[in-house]
Structures are given as C-alpha cells and as structure tokens.
Amino acid sequence: MQPQIPLTRDLVLIGGGHAHALAARMWGMKPVPGVRLTLINPGPTAPYSGMLPGHIAGHYTRDDLDIDLVKLARFAGARLILGAAEHIDPVGKNIRLSSGRRVAYDVASIDVGIHAEMPGIEGFADHGLGAKPLDRYASGWADFVERAKAGEVAPQVAVIGGGVAGCELAMAMSHRLRAAGLTPSVTLIEAGPDLSGFTPKALGHVRRGLAQNGVTVLTGAAVEGVTDTAVRLSERRRVPAALTVGAAGAFAHGWLSSSPLPLTEDGFLRTRPTLQVEGHDDLFAVGDCAHLIETPRPKAGVYAVRAAPVLAANLRATVAGGALRSFRPQSDFLKLVSLGGKSALATKWSAAVSGPLLWRWKNRIDQKFMDRFRHLPKMPAEPLPDQVAQGVRQELGSEAQMLCAGCGSKVGPGVLSAALDRLGSGARRDDVLTGPGDDAAVLAIGGARQVLTTDHLRAFTEDPALFSRIAAIHALGDIWAMGAEPQAALVSLTVPRQSEALQARVIEDMMGAAQEVFTQAGAEIVGGHSTMGAETVLGFTLTGLLDRDPITVAGARPGDALILTRPIGTGTILAGEMQGVAEGRDVAAMLNRMARAQGDTARALAPAHAMTDVTGFGLAGHLAAICRASDVGAEIDLAAVPTYPGARALAARGVRSTIHAANMAAAPVAGFGDGDLMALLHDPQTAGGFLAAVAPEDVDDCLARIDATGETGVVIGRIVEGQGMRLA
Structure with missing residues (x-):
C-alpha cells in the first residue's frame, strides 16, 4: 500500500x-x-x-x-x-x-x-467610484442604473481620465443608459491636451465612437473636487454628475x-x-x-x-x-477596445x-x-479494481460519488435508532435524567442540572478556521436547543499527515476559531485529543448548565405553530460544491450564514413547548422526532419553508447528499408538492436553525425577538392531533 x-x-x-x-x-x-x-x-x-x-x-x-x-x-x-x-x-x-x-x-x-480611487482629489473618497477594483465598480454601476431607471438619480455621469479605460467605460455607460430608455449626460474629463493611449489613427476611431455614443469630451480640464452632484473643475466650472467614475491612472x-x-x-x-x-x-x-x-x-x-x-x-x-x-513580455500587443455598442476597435503599432x-x-x-x-477539465477518478466484494458498486452508486462532508456523511437514522434502542433497554442511573433520543443528555450533579452532548464533522470546506467556527456553532446547537447555557468543551481533532510546522499552523487556525466561538458563547475549552489521519475531522464534547426545565422534543401540543430559524439546503449545496456544480456565490453566502452563532436566537425561543436544532436527519427527520416524542402529528406548509439560494436549482438537477435516501425512508411526509422542495425536506443540515413548537399566543413575540438577533423566524406549519407528517 x-x-x-x-x-x-x-x-x-x-x-x-x-x-x-x-x-x-x-x-x-x-x-x-x-x-x-x-x-x-x-x-x-x-x-x-x-x-x-x-x-x-x-x-x-x-x-x-x-x-x-x-x-x-x-x-x-x-x-x-x-x-x-x-x-x-x-x-x-x-x-x-x-x-x-x-x-x-x-x-x-x-x-x-x-485601484483607481484617486485619493488626491477632494471628495472622491466620499462621492466617487474607482473603475478598479472591478467588482466594486461593477456593483456600484448596477446600483446606479437601477436608481436612474427608478428616477431616484439623474442619468448624469462624469468619467475622470481620458485614457483607454476611461474612453471605453464612458461609451459603455452611455450605451447602457440609452438602452434603458434614459437620456444620459456622460462627460469624459481629461487633464491633458488630448485623449491618451492611442495612436493617431486609433484616436480618430475613438473620437467617432465617443460622438456616436453622445459622450461630451473635455480636455485640458483639471479636476479640483467631487461632490454628490457634480465634478468641480478649475475656474469654477462644474460638470453635473450623479455618478463620478475615476479612471485616471493606476494606483x-x-x-x-x-x-x-x-x-x-x-x-x-x-x-x-x-x-x-x-x-x-x-x-x-x-x-x-x-x-x-x-x-x-x-x-x-x-x-x-x-x-x-x-x-x-x-x-x-x-x-x-x-x-x-x-x-519576457512582448513590447506591444493587440488592443481590442469596446466602442459602447457591439462594435470594437483593433489597434497595434500604427x-x-x-x-x-x-x-x-x-x-x-x-x-x-x-x-x-x-468548463474545468474533469480529472479521471481512481478506477475500482476489477474484482471487489459484492455490494461495493451498489453502495458507491452508478457514478461512485464521493462521500459527503458535514452532516451529509452521518450514519442513517434507521441504523442509528436501532442501535440506540438496544442501548436504551438497560438500567439507568438516578442522576441520568434523560437518555438517548434528545439533543443532549440531562444529568443531575450536586443539585444542578447539566446537559451533555457530542458532535463530530468531516471537513466540508478547506478553510480550517471557517470549518472550525461552523463546527463549534453546530455542536453548540444541541446545548442551545435545550435552553441551556454553554459551559465547557473538549476538542477531538484529526488532521491529515503533515510536517510539524504545518500541524502547528492548522491547529492554531482551528483552535483559535473554536476558542473565539466558545468564549463568545460563555464556554471554555478545557482539553481534548488530537491525531493525524486520512482527512480533517473535528468534534466537540460539550456541557451546558440549566437554570430552568430543559426544552425537549417531547412537549409539542396540538395547535402549536412550527417556527424555523434558518433556511434549509446546506447538504445539497455542499454536495454540489464537492461535485463542482454549485455556484461560488451561493456557497460563500451559505457558509457565512452558517458561521453566525445562534445563542441569542435560541433564547428568543424560550417559551417553546418543544425545540430541536435541524441537523443531519433533515427538517423532516427532526420534526418526526418531535412528533414521536410528543405523540402528535404535524402539517407542513411547504411553500413557507425557506431555502438557501441555489439549493432548489441543485435539487432540481438531482444533487443529493450521501444520507439523503436514508433520511427520506426514515421520515416520510404524506402529500404531493414541489419535488425540489420535497427533496430538501430530507436534506441533512450542518449548523442548521432551530425548529420550535410554540403556542399561538407566543408566536409574534418570538418572531420579533428572533428578528432582533439578525436571524429570520418563519412559521412553516403546525402541530396537529394524530400521527405522522403531511403537507398542509
């Protein structure tokens, strides 16, 4: 080997x-x-x-x-x-x-x-927009166009700098505003005697392009300042501008x-x-x-x-x-300059x-x-040996897909519940108040009540600090969901084989991020264990303290509203990212949301009759746990269930987490609805939100308090008499 x-x-x-x-x-x-x-x-x-x-x-x-x-x-x-x-x-x-x-x-x-922020011009930092960095300029321009179309600002633009970039952008902005049905006023301002960066022949083409796009050209014009409505030139001249773009030089x-x-x-x-x-x-x-x-x-x-x-x-x-x-860079190159509409100038040498x-x-x-x-190349996967054990190919699936990370790699709920049922048949100590089946165990210690839980995740992002932060928040969800306050944490860490220098770097990154999360939550890291292995895995064993009766999954009552505090779809997006089909913006936005602590959100749901955090078994699986423990049924308003941007599109193209099929089999939902949303009900969540059963009279207050934490609570259904889950 x-x-x-x-x-x-x-x-x-x-x-x-x-x-x-x-x-x-x-x-x-x-x-x-x-x-x-x-x-x-x-x-x-x-x-x-x-x-x-x-x-x-x-x-x-x-x-x-x-x-x-x-x-x-x-x-x-x-x-x-x-x-x-x-x-x-x-x-x-x-x-x-x-x-x-x-x-x-x-x-x-x-x-x-x-960048092109032009720090030497008075007022530019407050009222101007540099043509670089490109992403900031593009976003600012898109916002200006929408405001101009809505009549909130005049379609007046000034461009400082008459080089190639300034000319291209002046023509492009004028074209875009005209295409939007507006009558723009675009002025190109150059301090020198003429436009720069063009040969004499090319300059003639550029000047015609500027004229055809209705761009006014001012040369020999020194800019003294920028306001929110104009560019101030020497000799008290002013150029009206609701948007001023800097394209003069590279900084x-x-x-x-x-x-x-x-x-x-x-x-x-x-x-x-x-x-x-x-x-x-x-x-x-x-x-x-x-x-x-x-x-x-x-x-x-x-x-x-x-x-x-x-x-x-x-x-x-x-x-x-x-x-x-x-x-060894070439001395000159072919310049292709856009001329506003779908026309371009080609120039090289003369x-x-x-x-x-x-x-x-x-x-x-x-x-x-x-x-x-x-269209990044698809690198060939390591082929299976010609001879493998029976069942290997079926277990891997037709495309031998990778094992998901995060909660997508958990053991299926059916297998786990069978094992826990066998554990639950033995005698219980008097100081163990609850056994398997809830988010955390409740222990009686010296007259106080303590909750105890553990959670481990395979790395779902290669950024070690971000992974550690989300893994810590994910693990704390069990403590918060029961209404407890975090107390202490033990860390279990596996990293790939690497030199001692690299071990120190990655462990410092991960432990620093985890410590920040736990410190902010009021808990302390008290020890742990580390090892090297095949991949990065991070786990936490946590304790929390209760100063009230725990919120369990067993207290839901018919008539209660079901409140969900975060969108679903993390498993699908993470699986899509592993397959190279998820959009980067969607992945980044989701990870950013997952990295936000939820202690205040849990406290906003203190009146809940029952509560759990939505994790590996999906929304349907965790709602089923509430229904079983409370001996009730549930109706789900499928259209009200929030999803992360990009999750539905990935679900529609068949992207599923490794555990998805097992989740669906363990928690069936009766009724017919949108197939993509139905699939996401069984999507395993990492650092998911809270699912709470709340009395009708407490709903508005809980939603307002959740909103104040920066999260958004949504009523997605209700608890009903009977058994099982169905669509409303």
Whole structure:
C-alpha cells in the first residue's frame, strides 16, 4: 500500500487575479504532492477585465465575466480563504488579513491588482467610484442604473481620465443608459491636451465612437473636487454628475506600502524577470500590482495572462526544487477596445480598424478565456479494481460519488435508532435524567442540572478556521436547543499527515476559531485529543448548565405553530460544491450564514413547548422526532419553508447528499408538492436553525425577538392531533 504523502509546504496565492486564476488551473491539472495550496481573495469570484466594458454596456451579465473561485479552488485542491490581505511579513512569512487572522506561508505570490480611487482629489473618497477594483465598480454601476431607471438619480455621469479605460467605460455607460430608455449626460474629463493611449489613427476611431455614443469630451480640464452632484473643475466650472467614475491612472494598494517590501516610488512591487519580488526568493508578484524592473510595461491584463505559465512553473520549481524561468513580455500587443455598442476597435503599432466584426472577434477571444474556468477539465477518478466484494458498486452508486462532508456523511437514522434502542433497554442511573433520543443528555450533579452532548464533522470546506467556527456553532446547537447555557468543551481533532510546522499552523487556525466561538458563547475549552489521519475531522464534547426545565422534543401540543430559524439546503449545496456544480456565490453566502452563532436566537425561543436544532436527519427527520416524542402529528406548509439560494436549482438537477435516501425512508411526509422542495425536506443540515413548537399566543413575540438577533423566524406549519407528517 502506498503511504499517505505528508504535507510539508504551504503555497499561498494572495488575490484572485488573472495570473493566479490561470496558475491555479494549471496546478489542478498537475499538483505537486506534499504542497498545501491556499488562495486568499476578498470574495468568492474574480471579474475578468476583458469583458468589463461589455458588462457595463449591458452585453454581458455579471456571471458572464466572473471567475468562480470556489469551483476553481475545488478543482485545484486549494484552500479558499475569503478575506482581504492588509499586510505581509516577509521575514516571519505570514499574511495578515483585515479580520486580524494570520496565514503562514513557505512560498507566496501576490496578484491583487490596482485601484483607481484617486485619493488626491477632494471628495472622491466620499462621492466617487474607482473603475478598479472591478467588482466594486461593477456593483456600484448596477446600483446606479437601477436608481436612474427608478428616477431616484439623474442619468448624469462624469468619467475622470481620458485614457483607454476611461474612453471605453464612458461609451459603455452611455450605451447602457440609452438602452434603458434614459437620456444620459456622460462627460469624459481629461487633464491633458488630448485623449491618451492611442495612436493617431486609433484616436480618430475613438473620437467617432465617443460622438456616436453622445459622450461630451473635455480636455485640458483639471479636476479640483467631487461632490454628490457634480465634478468641480478649475475656474469654477462644474460638470453635473450623479455618478463620478475615476479612471485616471493606476494606483497601488496602500497596504503594500505598509509592508516591508521593495516598492517603486509609486508603490508597486519590484520584481525580477523570474517574477520574484526583489530580495525575496520565496515571494512572487504578478499582474498590475507588480513592476518588472528590467522590462517595465504598462498596466494591462494581457501581461498577467502571458505571465501565468511562467509563474506556475516557477512556483512549482520553488516548492519542489528546480530551475526558474524568466518572463519576457512582448513590447506591444493587440488592443481590442469596446466602442459602447457591439462594435470594437483593433489597434497595434500604427494600424487601427473598427467595426461590428471586430467586436464579434473580441467576444470570441474573451469567451474562450472564460471557458477555461466555466468548463474545468474533469480529472479521471481512481478506477475500482476489477474484482471487489459484492455490494461495493451498489453502495458507491452508478457514478461512485464521493462521500459527503458535514452532516451529509452521518450514519442513517434507521441504523442509528436501532442501535440506540438496544442501548436504551438497560438500567439507568438516578442522576441520568434523560437518555438517548434528545439533543443532549440531562444529568443531575450536586443539585444542578447539566446537559451533555457530542458532535463530530468531516471537513466540508478547506478553510480550517471557517470549518472550525461552523463546527463549534453546530455542536453548540444541541446545548442551545435545550435552553441551556454553554459551559465547557473538549476538542477531538484529526488532521491529515503533515510536517510539524504545518500541524502547528492548522491547529492554531482551528483552535483559535473554536476558542473565539466558545468564549463568545460563555464556554471554555478545557482539553481534548488530537491525531493525524486520512482527512480533517473535528468534534466537540460539550456541557451546558440549566437554570430552568430543559426544552425537549417531547412537549409539542396540538395547535402549536412550527417556527424555523434558518433556511434549509446546506447538504445539497455542499454536495454540489464537492461535485463542482454549485455556484461560488451561493456557497460563500451559505457558509457565512452558517458561521453566525445562534445563542441569542435560541433564547428568543424560550417559551417553546418543544425545540430541536435541524441537523443531519433533515427538517423532516427532526420534526418526526418531535412528533414521536410528543405523540402528535404535524402539517407542513411547504411553500413557507425557506431555502438557501441555489439549493432548489441543485435539487432540481438531482444533487443529493450521501444520507439523503436514508433520511427520506426514515421520515416520510404524506402529500404531493414541489419535488425540489420535497427533496430538501430530507436534506441533512450542518449548523442548521432551530425548529420550535410554540403556542399561538407566543408566536409574534418570538418572531420579533428572533428578528432582533439578525436571524429570520418563519412559521412553516403546525402541530396537529394524530400521527405522522403531511403537507398542509
């Protein structure tokens, strides 16, 4: 048997720019064993700059130009950490995020782009919008268009900077506003004597394009300030503008200057031909944030794309040993400039030509680039041996799907309940007040009542701190659901085989996140156990204290309303993410919701007759537990059940968690309804919400108190006489 290859090096990519995205894709095709790859980016997607003008003009949706980093990270086998870098310590080899978290590295690369926030112009920080970062600009523009269509703001736009970017965006914004049925006023403001970045022949095409789009061009105009309604020029001139966009020059991110790194006078990272930061063999930089000291070039995405293969090769050589390559950028490149509508200008050297055919050519080039990330290669799975035990192929399923993570990998409720029934047949101690069957056991200790529970999860995200935080909140759900206050926690941790240095890094990450959760909940970590194994598994054994009778699953009464405090669908989305079909935005939004503590929400449901947290057995399974223990039935208003964005679409395409079929068999729901929603009733939840049976007279107060915690309570049905569950 081949031994498990230990992890020995941390390779960290800071930023999801074009070069990093391409390098990560190349890494996924041929990873280096023993390397833990991490990608850090503020959001789950990264926009492709080549399609931005087309998006601003309305030719592309936001999804069309966004690289899904969640899918890319899954393909590359990378940890994706959503956060913004704000400092790099090249001596201590760690990156500090804006959250305060530190991520250690052995080798790192920086590809964070630039910004166009124009700090030197009075009022721009409060009233202006930089054309970069692209995602912030695109979101701000979409909001402005909707407000202009609603009549909330005038369709007046000013663009500061008459270079290629400023011209493209001015034409694109004017086109989009006209297409929306508005009469725009778009002004392009350039401080120099003429528009810049174009050859004389190309400039003629651009000027015609600006005129055709109704863009007013002001040259020799120095901007002195920006307000919420105008751009103030010299000599008391004012340009009316409800939106001011900055596109004059490229500015380095300020946090690079606060890091002890070699920079140019204007704040860009100085890099050698090998793309290594000057003086730091283990730190690379690419894209617009970097400055090649031997072959400087303008800030343009084409150079980042061309640098990607060299970066990928040099990162591989640095972590595994080998010779480094030099990047030699071309002296000029073909520029394809959008002209507002579906027309484009092509220019190189002194030649220039424009027209609709060139836009179609540009579109094909851009779509081909994006298709590299939309259709990631399917890497072949390890084939089964020719001879396996009977039942193996049936157990794995037709496609031999991976075992789900989180609660999707739990043992089925039928198997578990049979085992617990056998345990329950023995004698019970007087100080054990409740046995198996509820969220936690209730113990009598010295006149006090204590609750005791345990929970373990397979890692469902490669971000160790995020996983640890959610796992802790998930485990605390059992304590909170019974109306207890958390007291103490024991930790059980398994990590893959790795060097001691990497063990220390990942354990510090995980324990720090868990400690933060438990401290905020009023509990203390008092010990635990750790080991290395095949995969990351984290568990907590918790105690809590009761100063009231516990809220169990046995108190529901006919007429009670059923309140649910979180959407369902985590198992389906996590399964979809593992299969590479879930949308990154949906995954990130769900994980963010799952990482929010629920102690206050549980306290808002203190009047509940019965309560449980919705976890591995799904909404239907946990409602069935209330019905069985309380000797009642339940009606579910299927249309009222909230779901996480993206869950229904994945359910519709047949995505299911490993435990889904067992959950459905153990907790049938009578009636016919929307098939996707019916499937999600049995979806295993991780860090799910609370399901509470509440007297009708207490419902409004409970919902208001839940809302005050930041969660949203929803009445999804009611308790009825009889047995079983059915649709209302």
